[in-house]
Amino acid sequence: MTLPGFMSGFDAVSAVLLIPLASVVVLALLPGYRVTALLNVLASLLTFLAAASLFVVRPETGPLLFVDDLNVVFIVLNTLVGFTTSLFSASYIGHELETGRLTPTYLRFYHAMYQAMMFGMNLALLANNIGLLWVAVELATLTTVMMVGLYRTPAALEAAWKYFILGSVGIALALFGTILVYVASQPVIGEGLDAMTWTILIERAAQFDPSLLNVAFVFLLLGYGTKVGLAPVHAWLPDAHAEGPTPISAVLSGLLLNVALYAVLRFKMLMTANEAALAPGPLMVTMGLSSLIFASFMLYRRRDIKRLFAYSSIEHMGIITFAFGMGGPLANFAGLLHMTMHSLTKSAIFFAVGNIAQAKGTQKIADIRGLTESHPVLGWGLVVGVVAIAGLPPLGIFMSEFLVVTSTFARQPLLALPLVLGLLVAFGALLWRINGLAFGTPHGHIEPVKASYLPMFAHLALVLGAGLYLPPALVSWFQHVAKLLG
Amino acid sequence: MINPLVYDVAHLLAGGMVLVSFMLLYQDRMHGLLNVFALHAVVLALSVAWEALVQHAPHLFITAAIALIVKAIIIPVALHRIVRRLDIHRSVETVVGIGPTMLAGMGLVALSTALMLRVTPGADALSRQDLAFALSVVLLGLLMMVSRRNAISQVVGLMSIENGLILAAAGAKGMPLVVEISVAFSVLVAFIVIGIFLFRIRERFDTVDVQALDRFRGENQ
Numbered sequence: 264m265t266l267p268g269f270m271s272g273f274d275a276v277s278a279v280l281l282i283p284l285a286s287v288v289v290l291a292l293l294p295g296y297r298v299t300a301l302l303n304v305l306a307s308l309l310t311f312l313a314a315a316s317l318f319v320v321r322p323e324t325g326p327l328l329f330v331d332d333l334n335v336v337f338i339v340l341n342t343l344v345g346f347t348t349s350l351f352s353a354s355y356i357g358h359e360l361e362t363g364r365l366t367p368t369y370l371r372f373y374h375a376m377y378q379a380m381m382f383g384m385n386l387a388l389l390a391n392n393i394g395l396l397w398v399a400v401e402l403a404t405l406t407t408v409m410m411v412g413l414y415r416t417p418a419a420l421e422a423a424w425k426y427f428i429l430g431s432v433g434i435a436l437a438l439f440g441t442i443l444v445y446v447a448s449q450p451v452i453g454e455g456l457d458a459m460t461w462t463i464l465i466e467r468a469a470q471f472d473p474s475l476l477n478v479a480f481v482f483l484l485l486g487y488g489t490k491v492g493l494a495p496v497h498a499w500l501p502d503a504h505a506e507g508p509t510p511i512s513a514v515l516s517g518l519l520l521n522v523a524l525y526a527v528l529r530f531k532m533l534m535t536a537n538e539a540a541l542a543p544g545p546l547m548v549t550m551g552l553s554s555l556i557f558a559s560f561m562l563y564r565r566r567d568i569k570r571l572f573a574y575s576s577i578e579h580m581g582i583i584t585f586a587f588g589m590g591g592p593l594a595n596f597a598g599l600l601h602m603t604m605h606s607l608t609k610s611a612i613f614f615a616v617g618n619i620a621q622a623k624g625t626q627k628i629a630d631i632r633g634l635t636e637s638h639p640v641l642g643w644g645l646v647v648g649v650v651a652i653a654g655l656p657p658l659g660i661f662m663s664e665f666l667v668v669t670s671t672f673a674r675q676p677l678l679a680l681p682l683v684l685g686l687l688v689a690f691g692a693l694l695w696r697i698n699g700l701a702f703g704t705p706h707g708h709i710e711p712v713k714a715s716y717l718p719m720f721a722h723l724a725l726v727l728g729a730g731l732y733l734p735p736a737l738v739s740w741f742q743h744v745a746k747l748l749g
Numbered sequence: 750m751i752n753p754l755v756y757d758v759a760h761l762l763a764g765g766m767v768l769v770s771f772m773l774l775y776q777d778r779m780h781g782l783l784n785v786f787a788l789h790a791v792v793l794a795l796s797v798a799w800e801a802l803v804q805h806a807p808h809l810f811i812t813a814a815i816a817l818i819v820k821a822i823i824i825p826v827a828l829h830r831i832v833r834r835l836d837i838h839r840s841v842e843t844v845v846g847i848g849p850t851m852l853a854g855m856g857l858v859a860l861s862t863a864l865m866l867r868v869t870p871g872a873d874a875l876s877r878q879d880l881a882f883a884l885s886v887v888l889l890g891l892l893m894m895v896s897r898r899n900a901i902s903q904v905v906g907l908m909s910i911e912n913g914l915i916l917a918a919a920g921a922k923g924m925p926l927v928v929e930i931s932v933a934f935s936v937l938v939a940f941i942v943i944g945i946f947l948f949r950i951r952e953r954f955d956t957v958d959v960q961a962l963d964r965f966r967g968e969n970q
Contacts, residue, residue, distance in 0.1 A: 298811050394930060398926075401933055405937065405940060408940075427944065431907055431937060432943075439884070439887060442917045443880070446869065446880065449924075450923065454924075456926075459924075474867070475869060478865075480869050
């Protein structure tokens with residue numbers, strides 16, 4: 264294996280990959296949580312800056328790594344949320360050490376794994392080779408499994424095990440799909456690395472055997488769809504979110520699901536490029552819609568606050584998959600916007616939830632009341648977050664949901680009915696829950712919050728800002744990417 | 750046109766994997782299951798080595814060697830020891846009876862053969878039959894995972910799925926990154942096995958006994 268393009272000079276792409284990789288080693292070796300937490304923040308910030316520079320300087324396409332207009336959006340979002348989450352984690356994790364839920368050794372492991380996970384996700388987003396994409400998604404899965412099991416309580420181990428087994432099955436199906444794509448491309452492109460290189464695949468996709476592509480896409484959708492958390496292969500998601508450390512829940516919801524969705528989108532583009540192949544849209548619409556409706560009803564019966572928002576993530580990934588499945592410039596635009604807004608909002612909510620769980624010493628919804636009285640800043644932060652995620656104006660998610668609904672009404676009015684039903688059901692559930700959590704008389708164990716509110720409010724400000732005014736540059740960029748997606 | 754002997758041996762070995770997958774389905778003793786899994790890996794190693802020979806692809810010998818050393822020797826030996834050390838039930842609990850499972854397995858093999866042969870008329874004859882057999886092995890592995898209760902037999906099911914995937918990847922002529930992918934998969938499996946041992950996952954998820962682990966390590970004092 265040679266790595267031309269990758270090693271030729273130190274460009275931004277290698278920085279996005281090498282900074283996290285080097286940090287894994289450094290953080291695993293260094294003792295002392297204050298230093299490592301700070302270094303974790305620093306490494307995440309540098310990665311974000313390197314990723315942001317990709318907007319300006321676009322490196323050449325290599326056989327293994329590449330940057331185009333689509334993945335740059337994902338990478339910048341990924342590294343941004345990775346950075347803010349590392350900030351949140353730095354203030355969160357000290358408390359976990361005080362309460363004895365984590366020992367210094369585990370904390371060292373945690374920080375190293377955090378960067379390993381960022382490396383895996385960045386590699387998946389930058390990969391120009393569908394085999395490398397698969398390996399990177401597997402790496403990201405493995406690291407998150409270990410983070411989910413970090414507390415080693417029976418429930419955490421059960422969640423990690425479930426995630427491991429279901430994730431591995433998903434990964435296995437995705438690999439079978441990847442092999443089938445190679446078998447389809449090999450007669451056209453010839454043997455070797457080129458037949459797995461995405462930029463070459465998309466150019467020649469029209470000549471591939473359509474029936475082979477069809478079968479491949481079904482495996483890829485089910486396989487990577489497991490990692491997106493689409494119903495009916497979502498079972499790992501709520502447990503993994505509820506039992507791991509809260510910064511990891513934020514990263515899982517905000518980032519890892521997007522990475523898996525990105526893989527699905529790449530293969531969807533391949534399918535669209537081949538006219539004789541099955542249209543990938545209806546499959547994605549069906550899975551997205553069933554996830555939305557299933558999750559929105561499940562929201563009513565949740566007793567654990569992190570599980571509640573995990574189901575809300577399934578619901579939103581359903582909406583995003585639905586939007587991309589509908590396709591067309593408007594729906595794709597809405598999908599991209601919704602994905603960005605959901606990542607920002609959901610991670611902000613998990614930041615709030617992490618602080619709440621530490622302040623109240625519990626994750627049970629029934630034990631949490633009157634947050635706006637006992638912890639006004641935190642309580643109102645959560646209220647804003649939930650109002651945003653429920654899709655109320657003027658926040659950003661309202662706009663993207665509105666666009667999804669209107670584009671569906673314009674093209675498939677019948678599909679809009681279940682879509683609106685799911686949205687309304689979820690809306691009701693979230694408002695009902697936030698009413699109990701945030702208002703009323705506080706009771707139970709109350710502790711002041713020591714963690715920083717900065718990451719949460721930074722995200723909420725971005726979501727509010729996007730709801731009020733979308734910069735024209737961002738709009739035209741998203742419109743351009745929406746066209747690429749077909 | 751390829752030499753009929755080349756084709757027949759490849760066919761025999763890949764077909765042998767499907768047969769061993771069926772043998773996995775009806776094992777009701779834990780140690781028997783692990784021995785049959787080792788056999789599965791041996792047949793995979795032979796099959797991949799044959800592909801390496803006929804495709805003139807020396808890197809596939811590495812994949813074959815990994816299959817032989819890691820999956821036919823190290824992992825079964827480690828799992829045998831875990832079963833003894835953790836005192837896991839020696840019998841395999843099944844959700845559905847053996848009979849219906851075997852029937853379902855036959856249905857899955859018929860389905861995958863019908864599907865893969867229909868969609869791959871343009872592909873190379875060797876890749877074509879390898880893909881059909883590989884999909885059968887993958888589906889039989891999935892069937893095993895859903896029809897078994899305890900953690901170890903689920904892991905064996907997962908590893909047999911993985912063997913099927915390696916067979917497919919080796920059969921796809923000239924596929925790059927096969928070695929890398931088989932290494933990545935071995936890492937995954939190693940983590941699962943370590944996970945079972947460290948966390949003493951005996952049966953299913955609901956009986957993970959961590960307190961025992963803490964006492965064992967003296968963390969409870």
